[in-house]
Amino acid sequence: xxxxxxxxxxxxxxxxxxxxxxxxxxxxxxxxxxxxxxxxxxxxxxxxxxxxxxxxxxxxxxxxxxxxxxxxxxxxxxxxxxxxxxxxxxxxxxxxxxxxxxxxxxxxxxxxxxxxxxxxxxxxxxxxxxxxxxxxxxxxxxxxxxxxxxxxxxxxxxxxxxxxxxxxxxxxxxxxxxxxxxx
Numbered sequence: 001x002x003x004x005x006x007x008x009x010x011x012x013x014x015x016x017x018x019x020x021x022x023x024x025x026x027x028x029x030x031x032x033x034x035x036x037x038x039x040x041x042x043x044x045x046x047x048x049x050x051x052x053x054x055x056x057x058x059x060x061x062x063x064x065x066x067x068x069x070x071x072x073x074x075x076x077x078x079x080x081x082x083x084x085x086x087x088x089x090x091x092x093x094x095x096x097x098x099x100x101x102x103x104x105x106x107x108x109x110x111x112x113x114x115x116x117x118x119x120x121x122x123x124x125x126x127x128x129x130x131x132x133x134x135x136x137x138x139x140x141x142x143x144x145x146x147x148x149x150x151x152x153x154x155x156x157x158x159x160x161x162x163x164x165x166x167x168x169x170x171x172x173x174x175x176x177x178x179x180x181x182x183x
Contacts, residue, residue, distance in 0.1 A: 008016065134145060 007013070134142065137145075
């Protein structure tokens, strides 16, 4: 007799294979959990490295900001010192210019005062000479000089219309003045 195959019943076969299947499944689960644990550990190391890099970059940025602030403060201090020196030089220049201007004004004022005094003296001398010249003149000559001076202060006459009535009246007045002067 020959036995081609010995097979247990399906329920028995299933029962016999279960411990082996469970052992294989447990080892597969253990391998999966191990891979997952290894992946989590690697992700943790990567995140830790990234965090360390960010901390280093933040420290460098802080040093850079501090250095830039110090540079800016030094530049502002130098600009303020330069502006102060410029302002002092400008103030000194302005004071010198003001003194020179004051001296010029003083000299010009003295010159104007002297010129006014000389002009006033010359006018006074001329008026005295005029008074001396008219002293002893008769009344008609004095009136003629007064009319001449008055005519110099009258506004300019653009056009003058003389009618025969005006000439007659003016000649009549002159005749009366001449007759009164002869008496």
